[in-house]
Amino acid sequence: MYKQYLNQTLNLLKENKFLSIISIVGTALAICMIMVIVIIYQVKTANYEPETHRDRMLVVKWAGAVNKEHPDWRFNSMLSLRVIKECFYPLKSAEAVTSVLPFQQKLANIPGGTSDLKCDVSFTDDAFWKVFEFSFLKGKPYLKEEFESGIKKAVITESMARHLYGNIEVIGKPIRLSYADYTICGVVKDVSTLAEYAYAQVWVPYTVIKAPASKDWSDGLLDGYRCFILAKSSSDFDAIRSELNRNVLILNAGQKEQILDLNGQPDTQFVQMTRVSANEDSKVKETVIRYSLVLVALLLIPAINLSGMTLSRMRKRMAEIGVRKAFGANRKELLGQILYENFVLTILGGIIGLVFSYISIFFMRGWLLNNPWDGFLIGTTSFTMEMLFQPLVFLYALIFCLLLNLLSAGIPAWKASRTNIINALNDK
Amino acid sequence: MVSVFLWFVVDYLYVAASNYFTPTGFNIEHTYKVSIEQLSLESAEYMPVDNKTTLGEDYLKIINRIRNYHGVEAVSLSTYSHPYALGNIFNNYAHDTTLVSLQIRNVTPDFFRVFRVTNPDGNTEPLIAGLKQDKSIVITKDAELKLMGEGCSAIGITLTKPEVDSIGEKVTGVSTNLRYTEFEKENSSVFILQKESDIVEQNDPGFFKTLELCIRVSPDADHDFISCFRKDMTHQLRVGNFFMLDIQSLQSIRNTFFRMTGDFNTLKTHLAIVAFLLVNIFLGIIGTFWFRTAYRKGEMGLRLALGSTRSNLRGLLIAEGLILLTLAIIPAAVVGFNIGHAELVEVKRMDFTFLRFLIGIVATYLLMIGMIILGIGYPARQAMSIQPAEVLHEQ
Numbered sequence: 038m039y040k041q042y043l044n045q046t047l048n049l050l051k052e053n054k055f056l057s058i059i060s061i062v063g064t065a066l067a068i069c070m071i072m073v074i075v076i077i078y079q080v081k082t083a084n085y086e087p088e089t090h091r092d093r094m095l096v097v098k099w100a101g102a103v104n105k106e107h108p109d110w111r112f113n114s115m116l117s118l119r120v121i122k123e124c125f126y127p128l129k130s131a132e133a134v135t136s137v138l139p140f141q142q143k144l145a146n147i148p149g150g151t152s153d154l155k156c157d158v159s160f161t162d163d164a165f166w167k168v169f170e171f172s173f174l175k176g177k178p179y180l181k182e183e184f185e186s187g188i189k190k191a192v193i194t195e196s197m198a199r200h201l202y203g204n205i206e207v208i209g210k211p212i213r214l215s216y217a218d219y220t221i222c223g224v225v226k227d228v229s230t231l232a233e234y235a236y237a238q239v240w241v242p243y244t245v246i247k248a249p250a251s252k253d254w255s256d257g258l259l260d261g262y263r264c265f266i267l268a269k270s271s272s273d274f275d276a277i278r279s280e281l282n283r284n285v286l287i288l289n290a291g292q293k294e295q296i297l298d299l300n301g302q303p304d305t306q307f308v309q310m311t312r313v314s315a316n317e318d319s320k321v322k323e324t325v326i327r328y329s330l331v332l333v334a335l336l337l338i339p340a341i342n343l344s345g346m347t348l349s350r351m352r353k354r355m356a357e358i359g360v361r362k363a364f365g366a367n368r369k370e371l372l373g374q375i376l377y378e379n380f381v382l383t384i385l386g387g388i389i390g391l392v393f394s395y396i397s398i399f400f401m402r403g404w405l406l407n408n409p410w411d412g413f414l415i416g417t418t419s420f421t422m423e424m425l426f427q428p429l430v431f432l433y434a435l436i437f438c439l440l441l442n443l444l445s446a447g448i449p450a451w452k453a454s455r456t457n458i459i460n461a462l463n464d465k
Numbered sequence: 466m467v468s469v470f471l472w473f474v475v476d477y478l479y480v481a482a483s484n485y486f487t488p489t490g491f492n493i494e495h496t497y498k499v500s501i502e503q504l505s506l507e508s509a510e511y512m513p514v515d516n517k518t519t520l521g522e523d524y525l526k527i528i529n530r531i532r533n534y535h536g537v538e539a540v541s542l543s544t545y546s547h548p549y550a551l552g553n554i555f556n557n558y559a560h561d562t563t564l565v566s567l568q569i570r571n572v573t574p575d576f577f578r579v580f581r582v583t584n585p586d587g588n589t590e591p592l593i594a595g596l597k598q599d600k601s602i603v604i605t606k607d608a609e610l611k612l613m614g615e616g617c618s619a620i621g622i623t624l625t626k627p628e629v630d631s632i633g634e635k636v637t638g639v640s641t642n643l644r645y646t647e648f649e650k651e652n653s654s655v656f657i658l659q660k661e662s663d664i665v666e667q668n669d670p671g672f673f674k675t676l677e678l679c680i681r682v683s684p685d686a687d688h689d690f691i692s693c694f695r696k697d698m699t700h701q702l703r704v705g706n707f708f709m710l711d712i713q714s715l716q717s718i719r720n721t722f723f724r725m726t727g728d729f730n731t732l733k734t735h736l737a738i739v740a741f742l743l744v745n746i747f748l749g750i751i752g753t754f755w756f757r758t759a760y761r762k763g764e765m766g767l768r769l770a771l772g773s774t775r776s777n778l779r780g781l782l783i784a785e786g787l788i789l790l791t792l793a794i795i796p797a798a799v800v801g802f803n804i805g806h807a808e809l810v811e812v813k814r815m816d817f818t819f820l821r822f823l824i825g826i827v828a829t830y831l832l833m834i835g836m837i838i839l840g841i842g843y844p845a846r847q848a849m850s851i852q853p854a855e856v857l858h859e860q
Contacts, residue, residue, distance in 0.1 A: 055843060056751075056755070059748065059751060060748075062744075063744065063745070063748045066741065066744055070737075070741065142710065142711075143710075144502075144708065144709075144710050144711070146699075151696060151699075153695055153699050155710060155711045189507075215502065215504065215505065215508065215708070215710070216504055216508040216509075216510050216511075216703075216708060217504075217505070217507040217508040217509070218509065245507055246505075246507065247505070247506035247507055248505065248506045335741075338741075338742075338745050339745055339748065341749070342745050342746075342748035342749040342752060343748060343752070344752075345748075345749055345752025345753050345756065346748065346751070346752040346755070348752070348756060349752060349755045349756040349759065352756065352759065353759070401733075403724070404729070404730050404733050404734075407724060407727065407730055409724065409725045409726075409727060410725065411724060412720060412721030412722070412723075412724035412725055413721060413725075
């Protein structure tokens with residue numbers, strides 16, 4: 038029977054090409070805009086290489102130091118190594134803890150070479166390679182002992198290796214970062230700036246740093262480090278948070294002038310997304326409300342307009358509906374048929390819309406996936422298949438198509454199925 | 466409702482576009498910023514500060530080498546002053562009892578040459594000559610207006626910074642208005658002389674961290690300039706603890722700046738909203754009018770039978786649509802004007818005037834008219850293509 042409906046629908050589509058095209062385009066536009074939002078959300082929160090554990094990772098992006106006597110005097114910045122060593126590394130409930138001094142711009146070249154370029158260097162510990170999973174093309178990361186001894190080893194990206202040496206057979210060769218010499222110990226695939234925390238072009242142990250990144254004005258609390266805590270599973274988040282809070286309390290008890298305030302951090306991947314700058318609180322509620330409103334608007338406005346067209350289409354076929362009713366079709370059957378027919382239209386629009394949403398994301402990524410600070414980074418916003426084609430995306434697309442269908446054809450279908458047989462037959 | 470919303474977005478677009486096309490007061494074509502950094506302790510080449518030469522002497526050496534590079538027309542030093550800079554300093558200046566907050570631009574005189582900042586007559590040289598005098602400053606046109614009122618020249622008056630010190634500085638030049646970016650209102654500025662000769666004695670590493678080194682290149686030399694400069698100069702600019710980290714065009718600094726502020730992105734988002742609304746208005750209109758014309762087939766047939774031409778009919782339908790629209794736009798205009806009056810629209814970048822409101826509402830009206838004509842056209846054609854006899858027969 039459904040096959041017959043399908044045939045019928047396709048014939049109807051051909052009958053009035055112009056209007057069919059318009060309603061398909063309308064659906065496609067709505068689905069395209071909705072799916073762009075969904076895909077962006079996926080790209081920002083789903084697991085993919087090298088940020089493969091986003092779902093069980095906690096982030097401390099920023100840190101604040103509050104004056105003990107004047108609680109409204111506050112510095113906002115990032116964590117200092119001292120805090121990380123006292124509060125974060127000892128966490129027993131976590132699987133691994135890593136800290137990173139991210140994105141220091143350095144001039145990269147090779148001794149005697151002429152191929153200078155500016156690059157983003159992240160200073161990390163050895164646990165970094167456990168919290169984030171990079172695929173090594175050559176060599177391996179620096180190990181715990183090497184990290185602790187402050188050895189000058191560097192992991193670089195594939196494109197960096199090719200720029201400096203023309204190939205990736207570079208293990209053991211030197212690299213010079215702002216006139217400090219390092220030995221290359223590993224080559225990894227390039228990292229997109231979308232993997233915000235793992236991203237860099239060169240990674241070196243932070244133990245090589247000889248002087249603090251900035252002068253201390255925060256009682257030893259603030260500097261430029263970020264901290265990432267990997268939990269065994271997301272159910273351990275609460276345990277980690279309470280253990281961390283205990284550690285912070287102990288630390289603050291020993292502080293003279295200023296105390297550490299993490300402002301509700303560590304955050305999950307979604308929460309940290311809404312915490313844009315150091316002096317802002319996370320805006321989970323606002324973000325959820327805003328996106329829900331946008332999604333509702335994107336569904337409702339086209340649905341209302343499309344339902345006008347569905348209604349017109351129904352009018353035209355009143356006689357047919359009357360005949361079907363006269364021959365014993367019940368209300369439910371009719372409703373099902375109309376919704377089904379309309380769903381064929383919606384799905385057609387949905388597929389086109391999904392394709393267009395991928396196309397628009399790909400070509401307008403600078404706009405759609407913009408992170409305010411990306412412009413300062415040297416890397417590119419590249420995509421991998423893994424990032425974009427998550428099964429969930431297709432599921433969401435289907436759900437939104439169904440919703441749109443129900444919204445745009447629900448009322449006309451309900452109306453049509455309730456018409457009096459005689460009226461319907463008379464085409465009134 | 467839809468009209469108000471559409472007007473709101475159209476108004477934003479109008480403000481952005483008209484700001485964008487107003488002169489910024491500077492020119493960044495063929496300009497580059499050279500980032501000079503200092504070695505860190507990790508480097509084997511790092512030299513302790515108590516060296517034979519001061520940091521300032523090393524730095525001047527770098528400037529002179531850049532100045533002698535082929536194609537370089539002017540080299541300027543400044544702090545938080547170049548267009549699209551990531552920081553700024555403000556200070557209050559007073560003339561008699563008038564207190565004005567001005568953006569401080571600490572620059573060497575060549576800054577005017579590099580960014581083609583001119584006086585209202587379009588000349589750069591008087592500004593340079595003015596700034597070179599002792600204890601003198603150059604202010605922008607809008608700062609002059611704020612200090613002196615309409616029609617009075619500020620040249621020759623003395624300004625003080627009452628909150629900092631009581632040393633007076635003489636205004637020796639007035640430049641055109643400068644804006645922070647294409648999307649901002651102009652911000653009143655004061656140029657203060659940064660003497661190159663003062664840098665010689667500087668030996669504080671922190672001082673050089675905020676120094677901006679910008680250059681203007683002659684148009685003929687500006688082909689593949691960055692890579693040539695890097696190739697030729699990396700070695701030459703390695704003086705003392707200084708080295709060249711990067712050379713960027715101001716154009717790319719501008720792009721980075723706008724990615725940060727999201728100005729262009731907000732613009733695109735608003736354009737997307739307009740497109741979305743227009744398509745939906747179109748869909749809505751085509752749906753309702755198709756329905757309405759089908760409903761009135763009989764009337765149409767009768768009209769045809771009584772001698773109306775087909776284009777008469779179409780005109781009739783479109784006129785009906787326009788009247789409906791006009792009826793709808795009047796309350797929308799009232800609501801919109803009140804929204805504007807309450808300053809709920811973007812007023813930081815442009816004041817809400819009646820003209821601005823009028824332009825916005827007329828643009829909205831025209832867009833809606835376009836959609837209505839498009840949306841009614843097809844159903845109208847359908848309705849007209851039938852034979853009058855057929856319709857009358859149906860009746």
